[in-house]
Amino acid sequence: MITAYRDNGEAVVISAVKPPVSLPSDIVWIDMLRPDKAEDLLVEGFLGIDVPTRDDLKDIEPSSRLYTAKDAVFMTASLVCKAESGQPELTDVAFVLTKGLLITIRYDEPKAFDLFTAAMHRIPGGCTTGTVLVTRLFETIVDRTAEILEIAVARIDGLSLQVFGDRPAGKRRPPHFLEAKLMDVASHHRLVAKTRDSLASLSRVLTFLYTVPTVQENKDTKELCRTISRDIQSLSEHASFISGNITFLLDASLGLINVEQNAIIKIFSIAAVVFLPPTLVASLYGMNFDFMPELKWAYGYPMAVVGMVISAIVPYYFFRWKGWL
Template sequence: MLHLLRQGASRLETIAVAPDWAPPADALWIDLESPSREEELAVEQALGLDLPTREEMAQIEPSSRLYQEGGATFLTASLLARSDGEHPAATPVTFVLTGELLVTIRYDHLKAFEAFAQSALQNGKPTCGGEALMGLLEAVVERLASVLERGSARVQASSNAIFDRPRGAAFEPLLTGLSRTQSITAMAQISLISLGRLASFAMLADEIGGAPARKAHLHSIQHDVQSLTEHSGHLGTHISFLLDAALGLINIEQNNIMKVFSLATVILMPPTLVGAIYGMNFVHMPELSWKLGYPMALGLMVVSGLGPALWFKRRGWF
């Protein structure tokens, strides 16, 4: 699918391309969302560029993600996608800046791109590919900030639930929620680190480094990325602490349960021993023919059970 943003347009166009397709002169941004091979070839032929394939975008070495070729600057970052869904993921996205045109290649739906398109149509900006790149990066950073803010709120709620929970309440929902938040936070941090590298390399592009306003804008984005990266690191540390605390409380509750069974076993052992002794049917057992033998045996069982119980009580074990 190919989306096209033109200067001064009132909507984002979704177009079909032919092999001899050429972008209009007022095109600012070409967005290839899950493109077919035919669409990739048509755009490559129109721009005279060799666009990276999905497999090439997935490579993690910097030389395959950040480079200049054919007069264009290629920037690939791993961005968080589907953060509100059941299966969030870090998906590679390539930004190609060539002259006054920006080309993006992605294979997942990104809300940041949608938000940027709406903002660009409402405000009448950008006016060139360099400004489109700045606007997209800013939208991505804002989206990641929102994800981390929601994650912080969930972590605080989980913290309150863990330490204020009533005895015996289930831990499973808390652990599941924390694990999911940890996963999203880790992927957001990966995205931020990737964006930091992208922003540093983007400064080499003439469309960015040669324009003081865009250069200052990119410095501002870098500062935001750095701040969010530190925040995500602190958030991840907090989540790890809460997971350890929850597991520690689970162990304490399990130990308390086992302590009850252990104390019950120890308390019942002496009465059981007495009952076992007087349950033996030997002929020469004086108490068997004694009139008070049965009450004596019962009393001995009670006393032998109360003794350990009172001793445990005095030690504060229950």
């Protein structure tokens, strides 16, 4: 689907079935969402450039992501999408500046684009050129990335309270509670990792965009580009801090699991020690010797039973006194 935007934020849908003869003069942005071959050819005919395909967007080499050709600037950035779901993903989006227009090619729907189109008409001074528009769009993308990190922080704080929060006295955690929380830790780590990758990609793109002549010629755009770069740096440091918190939460959860497992093993160990003296008594009187005085004694059996009970009770209270139980 091809959606063209006028400088006042008004959207115009362009169909490849009944294409217009030419683009309206006030169009500043062409947004291509999951374009097919016919739509690629249509835009290429309008602008005289080669539109990057899905395969082109997958290239990871800097020379394939950031370059200039035929007076057009090509940039590819990796953006986070589906952040609110349990399976966040990175999607590659191409940004092309040519003839005063911005062309975006994407095969997914990052929320930043919806936020930008909804507020495009409220941008101070308007988006009269593709250069102004792309810097404002990157500003919205970075703001959305900051929001994603806030979502991650809120989720991690909630998970931390579940793992380390106070429990009512005598109430135990459900079986495999901590093991289940490890899956949540992995999910949060995936979100933060994807965000860090996106910030690294955006940092490269903004560094390249800052050198574009049309950006250098506009003082406001140049300053905005520099501000966005500083924001990306700050967010990258914040993402590293969050990643450290996730690592701590993972290590602490594993430590708690080991503590619980050690407590179970300790119970079995103490039980084995408690029953060892009665076993010794029973083994002693189970020997097949002819001369054992207690075998002929009328109270021999009760005495042996009492001896086994006492030999079990004494270690138990000894362990209680030492605080091992």
